[in-house]
Amino acid sequence: xxxxxxxxxxxxxxYFRSPIAYAIAFALLVFLGFLFNGFVTxxxxxxxxxxxxxxxxxxxxLFLIAPLLTMRLLAEETREGTLELLMTLPMSEGxxxxxxxxxxxxxxxxxxxxxxxxxxxxxxxxxxDQGTAFGAYLxxxxxxxxxxxxxxxxxxxxxxxxxxxxxxAATVLVLYIAENAAQAIASLQLTSDAMANFVxxxxxxxxxxxxxxxxxxxxxxxxxxxxxxVAALFITTRIVETRRWRA
Amino acid sequence: xxxxxxxxxxxxxxxEVEHLTKRYGEFTALKGISFTANxxxxxxxxxxxxAGKTTTMRILTGFTPPSSGRAVVAGYDVFNQSMxxxxxxxxxxxxxxxxxxxxxxxxxxxxxxxxxxxxxxxxVDDVLARVALLDRAESRIRTLSKGMRQRVGLAQALLHxxxxxxxxxxxxxxDPLQVLELRALVRELGRDHTLLFSTHILSEVEQVCDRxxxxxxxxIVASGSPFELRAELERGGRVLxxxxxxxxxxxxxxxxxxxxxxxxxxxxxxxxxPVSAEVDPRPELARAVVQQGxxxxxxxxxxxxxxxxxxxxxxxxxxxxxxxxxxxVDVAETETTEL
Ligand SMILES: Nc1ncnc2c1ncn2[C@@H]1O[C@H](COP(=O)(O)OP(=O)(O)O)[C@@H](O)[C@H]1O
Ligand SMILES: [Mg+2]
Numbered sequence: 001x002x003x004x005x006x007x008x009x010x011x012x013x014x015y016f017r018s019p020i021a022y023a024i025a026f027a028l029l030v031f032l033g034f035l036f037n038g039f040v041t042x043x044x045x046x047x048x049x050x051x052x053x054x055x056x057x058x059x060x061x062l063f064l065i066a067p068l069l070t071m072r073l074l075a076e077e078t079r080e081g082t083l084e085l086l087m088t089l090p091m092s093e094g095x096x097x098x099x100x101x102x103x104x105x106x107x108x109x110x111x112x113x114x115x116x117x118x119x120x121x122x123x124x125x126x127x128x129d130q131g132t133a134f135g136a137y138l139x140x141x142x143x144x145x146x147x148x149x150x151x152x153x154x155x156x157x158x159x160x161x162x163x164x165x166x167x168x169a170a171t172v173l174v175l176y177i178a179e180n181a182a183q184a185i186a187s188l189q190l191t192s193d194a195m196a197n198f199v200x201x202x203x204x205x206x207x208x209x210x211x212x213x214x215x216x217x218x219x220x221x222x223x224x225x226x227x228x229x230v231a232a233l234f235i236t237t238r239i240v241e242t243r244r245w246r247a
Numbered sequence: 248x249x250x251x252x253x254x255x256x257x258x259x260x261x262x263e264v265e266h267l268t269k270r271y272g273e274f275t276a277l278k279g280i281s282f283t284a285n286x287x288x289x290x291x292x293x294x295x296x297x298a299g300k301t302t303t304m305r306i307l308t309g310f311t312p313p314s315s316g317r318a319v320v321a322g323y324d325v326f327n328q329s330m331x332x333x334x335x336x337x338x339x340x341x342x343x344x345x346x347x348x349x350x351x352x353x354x355x356x357x358x359x360x361x362x363x364x365x366x367x368x369x370x371v372d373d374v375l376a377r378v379a380l381l382d383r384a385e386s387r388i389r390t391l392s393k394g395m396r397q398r399v400g401l402a403q404a405l406l407h408x409x410x411x412x413x414x415x416x417x418x419x420x421x422d423p424l425q426v427l428e429l430r431a432l433v434r435e436l437g438r439d440h441t442l443l444f445s446t447h448i449l450s451e452v453e454q455v456c457d458r459x460x461x462x463x464x465x466x467i468v469a470s471g472s473p474f475e476l477r478a479e480l481e482r483g484g485r486v487l488x489x490x491x492x493x494x495x496x497x498x499x500x501x502x503x504x505x506x507x508x509x510x511x512x513x514x515x516x517x518x519x520x521p522v523s524a525e526v527d528p529r530p531e532l533a534r535a536v537v538q539q540g541x542x543x544x545x546x547x548x549x550x551x552x553x554x555x556x557x558x559x560x561x562x563x564x565x566x567x568x569x570x571x572x573x574x575x576v577d578v579a580e581t582e583t584t585e586l
Contacts, residue, residue, distance in 0.1 A: 006360035081344030085403070088308040088340075089361050090333040246271070247311045 003091040007099025008106070011073070015107040024068055025111055032057060036118050040125065051133035052213050054118045055140035058111075059208055062147045063176060067168030069107060070152040071161040073100045074240065078159040087244050093237045097156075101149055101233055108144045112137065132215030139212025142225035143204060147172050149232035156239040178203020260319075261286050261411055261441035262307065267316035269302050269465075276302045278465040279316060284458070286410070289437035291456030291473070292445035299465045300445040301341050304415050307443070308338040321410045321441075334362075337404030337440075341415040343396055347389035351380055351399045354388060355406060362407050374402040378432065394425030401432065412436060414444040418451060430455050453477065486529055489516035489545040490536045497536070504528065504535045518549060 015021045032054055039053060058065075074097075077083040086096060116137070122128040151168030158164050182200035186193060200206045207221040262284035269277040277299045284290040292300050305311045307320055309329040317324065323331040346354055352371055359367040375381045378398035383391060388399060397417060404412055417433065418426045433455050436442055446452060452459045453473040461469040461476070469476060490497050494512035501510040501519055506528045509520040521528045529546055536543045 002363050003361045006357060009360075010357055080346075081340065081342060082346060083344075084305070084310055084340045085338070085344050085358075086361070088310050088333055088336070088338045089358065090330045090363075091361050092330075244311055247305060 001095075003089075003095040004099040004102070007091075007096055008103050011100055011103030012106055015069075015103065020068060020072075021107060024065055025114070028058070028061065028065065028111060029114060031061075032115060032118070036121075040121075051119050051122050051128035052136035052215075054115050055112070055136040056209070056213050058115065059140050059143045059204070059213075060176070062144055063169050063172040065108070065111075066144070066147040066151045066172060067154075067165035069104050070148055070168065071155055071165040073104065073152055074155040074236070075159045075161045075164050078156075078243070083240070083244075084247070087240075093240045093244075094233075097152075097233055097236050097240065101152060101229075101236075104148045104152065105145045108148060109141060112141055112144065129215065135211075135215035135217050136213045138217065139208045139221070142212075142222060143208050146204070146225040146228035146232070149229045149236075150175075153232055153236050153239065156236045156243070172204075175202070175204045179205035179209070182206075260284065261321055262290075262443060263319045264303070264307070265317045267303065267306060267318055268314045269299070269306065269311075270314045276465050277306075277313070280462065280465070280467050281316075282460050282467060282470060284441055284443050286441045287438060288457040289433060289442045289444065289455055291452035291459045292443060292462060293447070293449065293452050293459055294445070294462035295447055297464075298447075298462045300462060301415055303462070304338070304340075304413050304443070304445065307332075308336055308413055309333050310338075334407070335409055336411045336413060337407065337409035339397075339400045339404045339412075339414045339417055341419070343400040345388045345396060345399060345403075348387060350385050350387055351375065351391065351395075351402075352384040354399065355402055358403050359406050364407050370406060374405045377405060378402045392425075394421050394428070397421060397425070397429060398432075401429075405436070410441060412440045412442045412444075414442070416445050416447070418446065418448070484521075485549040486519045486521070486532065487513070487516045487545065487547055487549050488519055488532055488536065488543075490541040490543050492539070492541045497541070500535060500539055501532060504531050506531060516545065 035057065036054065039050075074083075077086065087093070119128060119133055119137075150171055151164075154164040154167040154171070155161070158167070178199055182196045182203070185199060186196035207224045210216075211218055211221050260283040262282075264283070265281050266279045267277055267281070268275060268279050280299070280303065292303065294300050302311075306313045307318055307325060309325050309332050312326050317326075319325070320332045321335040323335070325332050346357075349357065352375065355371045355374065356367060359370060364370050372381070375384050378401050380395060380398055380402065383395060388396060391399065401414070401417070404414070414433065418429050421429060430451065433442065433444060437455075437457070444455070456473055459470060459473050459476050460467055488497065488501060494517055498510045498512040498517045501507060501517055504510075504519075506521055506526040507519055508522040511518050519528060519532060533543055533546055
């Protein structure tokens with residue numbers, strides 16, 4: 001625990017000093033600001049204020065945000081050789097990786113909380129549904145955690161940050177379009193719906209778009225994201241361990 | 248000496264290595280090495296690049312497991328009790344990996360937090376003072392000289408008062424003055440730690456170590472005190488003779504001296520090859536030169552650096568000499584040392 005906290009603190013302070021992290025925050029907020037502005041002026045108060053659009057957009061953008069936030073985490077330690085130093089301290093790989101992951105998730109949480117400002121603006125011009133907004137934000141938070149954990153795997157696999165980011169983005173996109181793949185499979189009508197459903201359930205959208213983003217909070221969706229986090233952290237741990245054993 | 252450790256052994260050897268091997272796929276980097284290191288001594292690990300020094304140290308620090316064999320550090324098995332070993336070992340890896348964007352103090356603080364060092368602020372100040380870096384404590388590591396970075400790495404290894412210090416080629420890449428400073432520090436630290444340090448520089452082990460273990464191609468080829476070792480390596484080795492007479496004449500004379508197999512004029516003197524490794528021809532050579540009425544200018548082993556000594560070792564091996572005869576064995580210490 002002590003080690004997790006030490007690693008977490010260092011990584012968080014790095015995020016708040018990192019130009020990339022600020023660039024991501026800036027780009028995200030500007031981009032969302034434009035979209036939000038267009039969305040509000042177009043609807044012109046005629047539609048019920050929709051508080052789920054922003055968290056929904058963020059989950060889509062995570063295929064870019066997450067790899068950029070996690071690519072450095074382990075690749076740099078491997079490349080610089082500091083991993084050798086850390087892995088001769090009385091600290092398990094697990095503690096080290098959890099500390100790093102929690103720091104990334106924490107930074108993302110701060111980003112997400114910054115966008116809550118749009119919810120308050122909506123409240124000012126209309127009456128957004130509170131429950132739906134809560135579900136959507138909870139979903140976007142868990143979704144982010146899962147995607148950060150997944151992209152972090154690549155940072156352990158390669159010491160090249162660009163490669164890690166690229167593979168991370170590809171992984172997230174594949175899981176994102178599982179929904180569309182499932183539709184394609186269903187439309188072929190070659191197999192029963194079981195196959196299409198399976199592919200669909202594997203994907204990220206099935207556990208967010210139609211459920212949490214609509215304010216429907218289901219245990220299975222929350223468990224899906226938590227499972228992804230645990231599984232991804234486990235895989236990352238094993239990769240670092242294997243790397244160490246081969247050194 | 249396979250089996251459980253008893254307390255007395257634990258007291259005697261801080262590091263005990265038995266039949267350690269490490270394979271990387273087909274390649275075997277360590278071929279069953281065994282050695283021990285004692286508290287209050289600096290044990291030097293001497294070998295050319297690729298000998299297996301770093302691999303051994305990585306196993307001793309718990310970074311990587313051995314393929315077979317066993318190593319006990321501070322009374323704990325490096326594989327099964329890795330965390331107990333890590334708590335008691337300070338390690339300076341080769342090339343000194345550090346977080347270059349952190350300050351020296353920030354880095355040490357981070358390492359200490361992970362280790363759970365008590366009174367950390369005070370400890371950080373202490374080790375910074377010990378390596379004479381207090382005045383640069385707030386500088387980013389990237390702005391420090393190589394020698395200073397080396398000392399930051401050393402401070403990190405000292406932070407938790409470890410019983411065992413393992414330093415992998417700490418003087419590599421330093422300028423001569425920094426090398427001298429670092430050697431002095433290593434000698435000092437050796438008094439109250441079990442200190443294992445590696446180098447490929449022969450003169451360095453002579454200056455710093457109480458005991459030397461020579462490793463080559465994953466095998467220990469010799470061990471002993473630096474003094475014994477040099478004497479042993481020089482015995483039977485080729486000798487360079489210079490006298491104030493024409494080299495050809497000197498060579499002709501020395502060729503007739505008992506115990507000499509060959510005397511050849513080389514560019515800066517005469518190189519004499521003894522008939523066997525058991526023979527030290529130097530006394531007879533000196534006598535012959537002086538009796539001839541010449542003045543002896545120089546009489547020294549050809550091998551003066553590690554590369555030459557290894558050449559000599561292999562040459563002697565080819566001269567049908569078993570490696571075990573070259574190896575210096577301090578009998579008291581080597582029940583477990585296989586050669
Ligand atoms: N991770 C690795 N994979 C494959 N071979 C390795 C690895 N690490 C070291 N080696 C090989 O093992 C041998 C010993 O290396 P090392 O312990 O680094 O030597 P030294 O530190 O004495 O220079 C070398 O031939 C090196 O190429
Ligand atoms: Mg080395």
